[in-house]
Amino acid sequence: MTKIRLILTDDHPLILNGLRNLLHNSDGMEVLAAYHNGLQLLDGLEKQQPDVLLLDIQMPGYSGQELAGIIAKRHPDVKILVLTNEDSVHVIKSLLQSGAMGYVLKSASEAVILEAIRAVYAGRQFLEAEVRDKIVQHTIHTRQEQGALNASITRREKQVLQLVAANYTSQEIAEKLCISKRTVDNHRIGLLVKLGVKNSAGLVKKAVDLGLIS
Amino acid sequence: MTKIRLILTDDHPLILNGLRNLLHNSDGMEVLAAYHNGLQLLDGLEKQQPDVLLLDIQMPGYSGQELAGIIAKRHPDVKILVLTNEDSVHVIKSLLQSGAMGYVLKSASEAVILEAIRAVYAGRQFLEAEVRDKIVQHTIHTRQEQGALNASITRREKQVLQLVAANYTSQEIAEKLCISKRTVDNHRIGLLVKLGVKNSAGLVKKAVDLGLIS
DNA sequence: AAAAAACTAGGTATTAATACCCGGTTTGTC
DNA sequence: GACAAACCGGGTATTAATACCTAGTTTTTT
Numbered sequence: 430m431t432k433i434r435l436i437l438t439d440d441h442p443l444i445l446n447g448l449r450n451l452l453h454n455s456d457g458m459e460v461l462a463a464y465h466n467g468l469q470l471l472d473g474l475e476k477q478q479p480d481v482l483l484l485d486i487q488m489p490g491y492s493g494q495e496l497a498g499i500i501a502k503r504h505p506d507v508k509i510l511v512l513t514n515e516d517s518v519h520v521i522k523s524l525l526q527s528g529a530m531g532y533v534l535k536s537a538s539e540a541v542i543l544e545a546i547r548a549v550y551a552g553r554q555f556l557e558a559e560v561r562d563k564i565v566q567h568t569i570h571t572r573q574e575q576g577a578l579n580a581s582i583t584r585r586e587k588q589v590l591q592l593v594a595a596n597y598t599s600q601e602i603a604e605k606l607c608i609s610k611r612t613v614d615n616h617r618i619g620l621l622v623k624l625g626v627k628n629s630a631g632l633v634k635k636a637v638d639l640g641l642i643s
Numbered sequence: 644m645t646k647i648r649l650i651l652t653d654d655h656p657l658i659l660n661g662l663r664n665l666l667h668n669s670d671g672m673e674v675l676a677a678y679h680n681g682l683q684l685l686d687g688l689e690k691q692q693p694d695v696l697l698l699d700i701q702m703p704g705y706s707g708q709e710l711a712g713i714i715a716k717r718h719p720d721v722k723i724l725v726l727t728n729e730d731s732v733h734v735i736k737s738l739l740q741s742g743a744m745g746y747v748l749k750s751a752s753e754a755v756i757l758e759a760i761r762a763v764y765a766g767r768q769f770l771e772a773e774v775r776d777k778i779v780q781h782t783i784h785t786r787q788e789q790g791a792l793n794a795s796i797t798r799r800e801k802q803v804l805q806l807v808a809a810n811y812t813s814q815e816i817a818e819k820l821c822i823s824k825r826t827v828d829n830h831r832i833g834l835l836v837k838l839g840v841k842n843s844a845g846l847v848k849k850a851v852d853l854g855l856i857s
Numbered sequence: 858a859a860a861a862a863a864c865t866a867g868g869t870a871t872t873a874a875t876a877c878c879c880g881g882t883t884t885g886t887c
Numbered sequence: 888g889a890c891a892a893a894c895c896g897g898g899t900a901t902t903a904a905t906a907c908c909t910a911g912t913t914t915t916t917t
Contacts, residue, residue: 442753447661514728539656583893596845598873611896618875628903629844629874631810637851797863812903825866832905842873843904 432459433550436479438470439463439512440487444535448483448512451539458546467491474504481508481550484529494523501528508549512542521560531555582623587641589616594633594642646673647764650693652684653677653726654701658749662697662726665753672760681705688718695722695764698743701729708737715742722763726756734854735774745769796837801855803830808847808856 435458439445445463452458461479464470468491470484484496491499497509510531511524521532531549533542534557541557548555556564582590585606592602599617603610621627624635636642649672653659659677666672675693678684682705688696698710705713711723724745725738735746745763747756748771755771762769770778796804799820806816813831817824835841838849850856 441750443661443665443749443756444657445661446664446753447657447659450660450664451657535657536655539660542657585894593844594848596840596842596848598842600873608894609896611898612894614874614876615896616894618877621875626810627875628810628812629842630807630847633844633847634808634810634851634856637848642848799864814903822864823866825868826864828904828906829866830864832907835905841905 430457432457433546434480435460435483435546436470436473436477436481437463437483438465438467439483439485440465441485444485448542451542455543458543467496470496471499474500474507478504478507481510481546483510483512483546485511485513487513493520494527497524497527497529508552510545510549510555521564532560533557534560582620582641586616586620586623589613590620590632590636591642593617593620593629594636644671646671647695647760648693649674649695649697649760650684650687650691651677651697652679652681653697653699654679655699658699662756665756669757672757681710684710685713688714688721692718692721695724695760697724697726697760699725699727701727707734708741711738711741711743722766724759724763724769735778739768746774747771748774796834796855800830800834800837803827804834804846804850805856807831807834807843808850 435452437445437448437452437460439448442465445465449460449463452460461477462473464473470482474482482500484493484500487493493511493513497511500507500509508531509529510533511529512533512535514535524532530552531545531554533545533555537545537557545555545557588606589602592605597605599610599613603613606613617629617632620632624632624639626632626635633642649666651659651662651666651674653662656679659679663674663677666674675691676687678687684696684698696714698707698714701707707725707727707729711725714721714723722745723743724747725743726747726749728749729735738746744766745759745768747759747769751759751771759769759771802820803816806819811819813824813827817827820827831843831846834846838846838853840846840849847856
């Protein structure tokens with residue numbers, strides 16, 4: 430039985446060592462090389478292609494998305510398994526679209542990592558249960574909100590939102606914007622409805638979560 | 644020459660292995676034990692105390708701040724070296740105030756990690772250059788608000804704060820915490836005063852800025 | 858054991874925010 | 888010009904939050 434040939438990439442020396450150690454002690458795995466940045470990796474891939482590439486995405490220089498895209502195009506036979514701490518849904522989705530075959534968080538057990546490598550090698554997609562749930566939840570929960578609502582927040586509402594978060598009262602906001610307090614209150618209620626919260630505390634929190642304010 | 648006795652704590656198997664490997668191959672280091680959550684660690688420390696404790700703070704169960712505080716108090720001779728990915732200034736400051744002697748990011752080279760262990764063992768504080776700069780910049784640019792204030796926020800107030808940010812009313816918070824609405828209101832006012840804001844919107848914003856809530 | 862701090866909760870009052878109504882005006886787009 | 892959307896602002900009412908007070912109980916610290 431031929432071994433699975435691997436290349437590792439991570440800028441964390443600790444992780445690289447841990448991985449090297451893990452794989453060295455596992456049957457059917459062979460580490461061809463280990464790089465600690467994207468440039469080295471791209472160079473190295475010109476000379477030698479692994480079956481599976483373990484890739485960390487928070488490396489200096491290239492972003493994970495860029496790197497995955499380049500590699501998937503240049504070396505379509507190399508299966509990319511992303512191994513990282515980043516668990517933001519946007520990043521995960523983007524990476525999978527860029528050509529990654531699997532996504533495992535660094536907090537995963539060694540067994541899961543080995544399983545992921547074998548799955549990806551066999552041509553199957555592999556997502557950790559945790560990651561999969563997150564993506565599902567995200568697609569269910571946020572499509573209506575973030576997509577439609579976020580966009581429908583008007584200029585004026587955004588201004589009011591900023592000032593609410595900056596700890597001004599309706600009266601003060603009215604003075605700053607040279608409009609009536611009633612108008613400000615109406616904008617505030619519009620914001621509450623659009624963001625699906627019931628008071629200013631929730632409003633500010635949601636706005637922060639959605640990136641509407643700093 | 645006696646070896647430096649170490650205990651490791653991290654919920655990432657990879658990192659734990661990497662560390663174990665690194666330290667095993669380094670002179671003057673001896674790993675007594677390795678735990679992968681806070682509860683195990685606290686139990687283990689009752690039986691055996693290391694010279695230096697390598698601590699990750701993003702573990703399930705206990706937060707890093709809590710853990711560092713408890714350990715520093717219960718085992719004052721144990722030098723705590725925080726080894727983590729978290730690079731938020733608030734978290735770092737809070738940990739140092741809680742009794743941590745050193746702070747190293749996981750992206751650090753192995754040489755830096757070894758250096759940090761030796762420094763902390765010798766009773767010196769050790770901050771990675773990157774971390775130190777960040778703190779200095781932050782302290783220069785912000786007033787001396789949160790040093791005193793942040794620390795004086797009580798457990799209960801923090802709970803209330805979480806729920807306020809989660810868009811609950813005083814009445815709902817009261818029910819959730821099984822206390823009177825009046826008590827909740829008192830805690831809320833206490834928070835307003837301590838954080839120097841005048842309403843809940845500002846409260847949530849400031850709490851986010853200070854890293855008190857997600 | 859003593860002291861300090863936190864937690865609890867009630868009284869009372871004022872102010873701010875929320876909720877839903879309405880219609881007029883400006884702005885942008887087709 | 889027609890149309891929709893955004894903007895503006897007033898009426899009215901209810902509820903939530905803020906502010907300041909006292910004071911007993913529990914927890915933590917020393």
